[in-house]
Amino acid sequence: MHKRISEVPWRQFRRYEHLARAGDRSDCIYCIKDGWACRYELLRDGRRQITALYLPGEYCEPHWLLSGQARLPVMALTRLTARPIPLGQIDHPGEGGVRNVLHAMVQAMERQAQWITRLGRKSATERIVELLADLRARLGSDDDKVVIPLTQREIADIVGLTPVHVNRVLHRLAEQNCVHLCGRSLLASTQMDHSTEQHPCAEKQGEQG
Amino acid sequence: MHKRISEVPWRQFRRYEHLARAGDRSDCIYCIKDGWACRYELLRDGRRQITALYLPGEYCEPHWLLSGQARLPVMALTRLTARPIPLGQIDHPGEGGVRNVLHAMVQAMERQAQWITRLGRKSATERIVELLADLRARLGSDDDKVVIPLTQREIADIVGLTPVHVNRVLHRLAEQNCVHLCGRSLLASTQMDHSTEQHPCAEKQGEQG
DNA sequence: CGCCCGGTTGACGAGCGTCAAGGTCGGTGG
DNA sequence: CCACCGACCTTGACGCTCGTCAACCGGGCG
Numbered sequence: 001m002h003k004r005i006s007e008v009p010w011r012q013f014r015r016y017e018h019l020a021r022a023g024d025r026s027d028c029i030y031c032i033k034d035g036w037a038c039r040y041e042l043l044r045d046g047r048r049q050i051t052a053l054y055l056p057g058e059y060c061e062p063h064w065l066l067s068g069q070a071r072l073p074v075m076a077l078t079r080l081t082a083r084p085i086p087l088g089q090i091d092h093p094g095e096g097g098v099r100n101v102l103h104a105m106v107q108a109m110e111r112q113a114q115w116i117t118r119l120g121r122k123s124a125t126e127r128i129v130e131l132l133a134d135l136r137a138r139l140g141s142d143d144d145k146v147v148i149p150l151t152q153r154e155i156a157d158i159v160g161l162t163p164v165h166v167n168r169v170l171h172r173l174a175e176q177n178c179v180h181l182c183g184r185s186l187l188a189s190t191q192m193d194h195s196t197e198q199h200p201c202a203e204k205q206g207e208q209g
Numbered sequence: 210m211h212k213r214i215s216e217v218p219w220r221q222f223r224r225y226e227h228l229a230r231a232g233d234r235s236d237c238i239y240c241i242k243d244g245w246a247c248r249y250e251l252l253r254d255g256r257r258q259i260t261a262l263y264l265p266g267e268y269c270e271p272h273w274l275l276s277g278q279a280r281l282p283v284m285a286l287t288r289l290t291a292r293p294i295p296l297g298q299i300d301h302p303g304e305g306g307v308r309n310v311l312h313a314m315v316q317a318m319e320r321q322a323q324w325i326t327r328l329g330r331k332s333a334t335e336r337i338v339e340l341l342a343d344l345r346a347r348l349g350s351d352d353d354k355v356v357i358p359l360t361q362r363e364i365a366d367i368v369g370l371t372p373v374h375v376n377r378v379l380h381r382l383a384e385q386n387c388v389h390l391c392g393r394s395l396l397a398s399t400q401m402d403h404s405t406e407q408h409p410c411a412e413k414q415g416e417q418g
Numbered sequence: 419c420g421c422c423c424g425g426t427t428g429a430c431g432a433g434c435g436t437c438a439a440g441g442t443c444g445g446t447g448g
Numbered sequence: 449c450c451a452c453c454g455a456c457c458t459t460g461a462c463g464c465t466c467g468t469c470a471a472c473c474g475g476g477c478g
């Protein structure tokens with residue numbers, strides 16, 4: 001290393017390393033430079049639910065600015081590079097400013113409300129299609145296909161299903177060219193954007209509804 | 210009326226009257242004095258999901274302070290009395306202050322994250338028991354039984370089930386004295402508090418698992 | 419008095435979970 | 449270079465939870 005640690009303005013996390021554990025006091029939030037992170041809740045019987053995703057360019061977790069502590073654990077889903085922003089310095093130039101962080105917080109709330117609707121009222125296929133459409137939009141890529149660096153187990157823990165069922169749904173979507181499955185990597189294509197927020201049960205209704 | 214309207218510091222809403230419609234700009238938040246309200250999302254096929262509940266003493270909706278507008282409609286579930294707090298006057302004495310409103314916002318976010326876990330990973334019985342336990346706690350009543358002024362259809366739209374299935378679960382809970390069903394009114398009892406966050410599948414495991 | 423909303427109940431079936439047995443890929447050590 | 453191992457993915461059989469459909473009841477309100 002030819003750089004002094006103190007000069008490096010970002011931190012690296014390994015895959016599955018924690019950015020925060022349940023109950024931790026936090027004196028900074030992170031601005032994610034590269035990689036994905038998630039907030040999750042683990043029940044004592046092993047069931048897990050992911051309740052938030054953090055993608056490159058997003059703040060993690062903006063509400064620490066107000067609460068000062070993490071209620072739920074947050075961990076990296078991939079190798080992750082993030083810039084810690086000390087809570088006291090948020091209004092320093094180049095740190096985004098309180099205004100932006102609060103705006104990110106409101107956005108996160110609205111996303112959570114959407115997820116409640118999806119988990120409560122949508123079928124397995126709808127949940128997965130809408131998850132992928134949401135991720136495409138947040139990644140802001142113009143490419144036809146974007147890489148989704150999630151395992152099927154992780155997708156299952158986001159959409160509230162089992163890995164086995166996620167697998168079956170993904171293969172059905174692959175037949176319709178909504179996604180591509182190449183080995184262990186998942187590509188979401190633009191094909192499916194029209195399906196979002198569309199059908200009640202987007203499946204077996206081809207002819208004369 | 211022997212009072213001039215302008216002197217009345219609170220507003221009344223009829224049951225099912227809207228406090229805000231989707232997309233409305235809002236120049237005030239409400240502090241609920243009496244009655245219940247909810248935020249909900251309506252899909253075009255008629256499915257509905259309630260994504261937040263507001264009880265007496267709570268702010269509705271705190272994040273309007275930051276966003277200035279309602280993304281989703283909010284309506285009264287009962288007759289409702291609420292005190293509007295103009296956004297510009299939030300820091301005036303007697304209005305709670307920005308600090309309290311932001312704190313309410315963080316609380317609302319944490320509740321939403323909890324609901325994601327419940328909808329994604331819990332059975333029908335668990336969802337209903339935990340809803341009622343949560344409501345008991347928020348009402349802060351010391352009484353053994355508290356009145357829950359929700360129809361079974363409304364409960365269904367909160368916990369992501371059908372009214373028919375909510376009905377069956379409530380009757381099973383009534384057999385175990387977790388709730389009381391008197392005509393159309395629902396009473397939640399203390400009996401069930403211990404069940405919360407306890408069982409994986411809180412049902413058929415009486416003898417030697 | 420009659421309507422309508424909300425609750426109640428049964429029969430039936432679909433969607434999704436569970437269990438179990440491979441298969442495939444990438445990494446690691448010899 | 450190869451053998452081994454552990455994640456992760458894949459696939460089938462089976463069954464439970466919950467949704468759907470339908471009929472009926474009961475009370476409050478116009």
